[in-house]
Amino acid sequence: MSNPAKVAVFVSGGGSNLQSLINASKSGNLAARIVLVISNRDDAYGLERARREGIDTFVYNVKKYPDRAAAHKDLMEVIEHYDIEYIALAGYLKLIPKPLIRKYADKITNVHPALLPKYGGKGMYGHRVHEAVLKAGDTESGATIHIVDEIYDNGKILMQKKVPVNSDDTPDTLAARVLKVEHEIYPIALNNLITGKYQ
Numbered sequence: 033m034s035n036p037a038k039v040a041v042f043v044s045g046g047g048s049n050l051q052s053l054i055n056a057s058k059s060g061n062l063a064a065r066i067v068l069v070i071s072n073r074d075d076a077y078g079l080e081r082a083r084r085e086g087i088d089t090f091v092y093n094v095k096k097y098p099d100r101a102a103a104h105k106d107l108m109e110v111i112e113h114y115d116i117e118y119i120a121l122a123g124y125l126k127l128i129p130k131p132l133i134r135k136y137a138d139k140i141t142n143v144h145p146a147l148l149p150k151y152g153g154k155g156m157y158g159h160r161v162h163e164a165v166l167k168a169g170d171t172e173s174g175a176t177i178h179i180v181d182e183i184y185d186n187g188k189i190l191m192q193k194k195v196p197v198n199s200d201d202t203p204d205t206l207a208a209r210v211l212k213v214e215h216e217i218y219p220i221a222l223n224n225l226i227t228g229k230y231q
């Protein structure tokens with residue numbers, strides 16, 4: 033792979049989508065090298081996944097700074113230090129600072145466990161999404177990879193894949209089916225973005 037793009041991945045939890053991106057990078061199916069993993073939680077298992085792969089980590093907890101401006105400045109400096117070219121959110125539950133979104137316009141991706149624009153927006157994450165899908169009686173759900181802008185789950189959709197919703201589904205069973213699809217399409221969508229397929 034010639035000059036793979038330098039990517040930072042943001043996680044808040046287990047980081048299984050992070051692992052799918054790492055695996056795709058290692059196999060040559062993703063034209064990128066994940067050089068930094070950032071989390072808002074120091075106990076996120078995604079950080080452990082990164083360490084096991086020899087990837088640098090950074091814990092970004094806004095509450096540890098005197099104010100938001102100081103927090104944002106520190107985050108920007110860390111991102112710039114690693115010459116990051118693209119940012120991938122993988123189960124990151126915080127809003128990305130506006131200065132970062134503006135600097136990386138159309139270069140920040142996110143994965144959402146539903147078929148956007150349905151079931152998106154503030155507070156719609158994890159099991160809340162699957163519960164809403166089941167409550168609505170939808171017959172299909174799926175995963176969406178989209179560009180991040182200044183509004184939750186609002187940016188341009190890059191890729192979606194559907195899964196059926198079964199009559200006996202619980203939030204857990206539906207989540208497992210959707211997560212499998214997330215792992216499948218996230219590396220493809222990110223690779224397409226990096227290689228210019230969405231121009």
